[in-house]
Amino acid sequence: MKENYCLQAALVCLSILCHSQTSALERRSHLHPSFHGHHEKGKEGQVLQRSKRGWVWNQFFVIEEYTGPDPVLVGRLHSDIDSGDGNIKYILSGEGAGTIFVIDDKSGNIHATKTLDREERAQYTLMAQAVDRDTNRPLEPPSEFIVKVQDINDNPPEFLHETYHANVPERSNVGTSVIQVTASDADDPTYGNSAKLVYSILEGQPYFSVEAQTGIIRTALPNMDREAKEEYHVVIQAKDMGGHMGGLSGTTKVTITLTDVNDNPPKFPQSVYQMSVSEAAVPGEEVGRVKAKDPDIGENGLVTYNIVDGDGMELFEITTDYETQEGVVKLKKPVDFETKRAYSLKVEAANVHIDPKFISNGPFKDTVTVKIAVEDADEPPMFLAPSYIHEVQENAAAGTVVGRVHAKDPDAANSPIRYSIDRHTDLDRFFTINPEDGFIKTTKPLDREETSWLNISVFAAEIHNRHQEAKVPVAIRVLDVNDNAPKFAAPYEGFICESDQTKPLSNQPIVTISADDKDDTANGPRFIFSLPPDIIHNPNFTVRDNRDNTAGVYARRGGFSRQKQDLYLLPIVISDGGIPPMSSTNTLTIKVCGCDVNGALLSCNAEAYILNAGLSTGALIAILACIVILLVIVVLFVTLRRQKKEPLIVFEEEDVRENIITYDDEGGGEEDTEAFDIATLQNPDGINGFIPRKDIKPEYQYMPRPGLRPAPNSVDVDDFINTRIQEADNDPTAPPYDSIQIYGYEGRGSVAGSLSSLESATTDSDLDYDYLQNWGPRFKKLADLYGSKDTFDDDS
DSSP states (O other): OHHHHHHHHHHHHHHHHHHHHHHHHHHHHOOOOOOTTOTTTOOTTOOOOOOOOOEEEOOOEEETTOOOSSOEEEEEEEETTOOSSSOEEEEEEETTBTTTEEEOTTTOEEEEOSOOOTTTOSEEEEEEEEEETTTOOBSSOOEEEEEEEEOOSOOOOEESOSEEEEEEETTOOTTOEEEEOOEEOOSOTTSTTTTOOEEEEEESTTTEEEOTTTOEEEEOSSOOOTTTOOEEEEEEEEESGGGOTTOOEEEEEEEEEEEOOSOOOOBOSOSEEEEEEETTOOTTOEEEEEOOBOOOOGGGGOEEEEEEEETTTTTEEEEEETTTTEEEEEEOSOOOTTTOOEEEEEEEEEESSOOGGGGGGOOSEEEEEEEEEEEOOOOOOEESSSOEEEEEETTOOTTOEEEEOOEEOOSTTOOOEEEEEOTTSOTTOOEEEOTTTOEEEESSOOOTTTOSEEEEEEEEEESSOTTOEEEEEEEEEEEOOSOOOOEESSOOEEEEEOOOTTSOOOSSOSEEEEEEOSSOGGGSOSOEEEOOGGGTTOSSEEEEEOSSSEEEEEESOOOOOTTTOSEEEEEEEEEOSSSSOOEEEEEEEEEEEEEOTTOOEEEOOHHHHHHHHHSOHHHHHHHHHHHHHHHHHHHHHHHHHHHSOOOSSOOOSSOOOBOOOOOSSOOOOSOOOGGGTOOOOOOTTTTTSOOOOOOBOOSSOOOOOSOOOOOTTOOOHHHHHHHHHHHHHHOTTSOOOOOOOOOSOOOSSOTTOOOOOTTGGGSOOOOOOGGGGGGOGGGHHHHHHHSOHHHHHHHO
């Protein structure tokens, strides 16, 4: 720190000395000053034309980090018109004016009042002007000048990263580039050696080195082995001042990892592996594992295994487990303890990826011997064949031998075998098996037409160990015998046109028939068609065999008539080609039909033919139309009659009865028009439907007297009532009757009770009705009927 302060003091002295010399030179020559290092104002060696002005520049540089007690004199401003009488005032403006840089307005001296740091700001641009002190009138135009901060070595070098990580392959040659580290110095690289850096290695020798000027780290030792040491820590230093004493320095750490290369072959840790396998093991079962060690990693350490020699190459195989890098020995084919009890294999382990650079290190493979011992096991019985096929004729008697299956115990004990049928495969129990010798027999006759193949499974188990059993499929084919006669392939029906006898016969068959036989083809076709022997000379029809399992039925004559016979039944005999042949008689129906001139069928009905002889088609249509019209008229008439309104009370000459309509409620007035096509009464019990009337025959019969009678469908209620009153008044012998109607809804359970007198004539009532005599002639009949019992007896 003392050295820095001394250097700053010397620079200040040098600056003052330069100021005095430059000032004297400027006053003599009036040359415009050049701004060293300020490239915008001019280039070094370029002659600049001076504009006429009276400024004299004293100093342009100031040293950074100056920490003296007094402000640093930067320079002095002076004008030619300044006579020293104090009338001129110097003004300073621009960057840092008034805060960092201050000016003595009388002398023009500029001082720096603060410590400057070049790394924060390298230069300042200021404006200077001379004005009249009293009037502030500019005496000279303003002029710009630059103050540059001179650098000192106050910043140590810094690396871009605190730590670095790098990789380099193992066994790399000396001088192999690993990584380049870079440091920077904030000092001015154009001034002195403050920013000139030199790199050196502090830790990491003798494995690595670094280039002093570039910072590139390189390997320094050959054949560095990753398997011996994988990671190295290196410390690099960067020092300024060209590495000389007094320079500042910075360090960084570099972690260098050696990456793997395939420089090591795989090696088995032992020369012989012992394994064993049971003879009961199935193919694909694991026998054992081998592993060769390879110190390399990744794909350089991948190992594959192969069997290269040995007497068990056909029975065993080896695969590679890439997760554990092991060779897995598996059973390829079944082994038999009784046949061979030991096998030997030669297994090779080799690298998958080989680096040609290291091929000279030797073969990247190794071999080992694997010995496998076969262990004895109690094995299940073995059938002599993997499957069996037997044949038996259909309809064979129960107990017929179908065939035999045979199994044996492969073990040295040769245990006896017992046989059985898997009943899940023989649900109908068609077969049985001898448990000792394996002969299969039928239990019932078989029908090939129902099932032509039967598949069963047979078990073979050791007598002494029933858990040791084997299973074999047995297919049984049912052979066909000719036990089904042929029949019509379809329900055939023939048609023949009626014609006269003079018309020539047609060469076309009436119908072509074929047959079907359930038996096998060997016992079926060829079919032979013929007529039965008793009607072989049938005068009406004949059968011609086409010799292709079909036959045609032809007419032997003409003149067929529906009036004589409209249906013929023709028996046809069909024989098959089996041994012995089977035959059946089938009946063919032939109808006689009416045809047009082209032979197209019109009708095969005899009654239709008779109708056509008497009536034409038009007449039949007319008759049917008349019948339909009559039916329509009858329906309309019945409909109108139902809609017709009938009077409330029916009058008949022979029998006149009281019309009594029973309702659930009582009450009303004289507005009831139910029987006379008036609006529907408001009875809640009958508002949704029609309440039928009930006529109650009165106890007394009387003959109606001639008088006025209202029309049956009259809707004049007043006329109807007046007529009835008149009849009642003029016929004293007629018993009175009431027509009870509901004239309005009064409500259920009326406390007034019923006003009807219909049932009072037959009851022993003690009520006194003599007051009816005072009601006038209209109630005379009621008074005579109910007024007094004596009166009633006299009248009767």
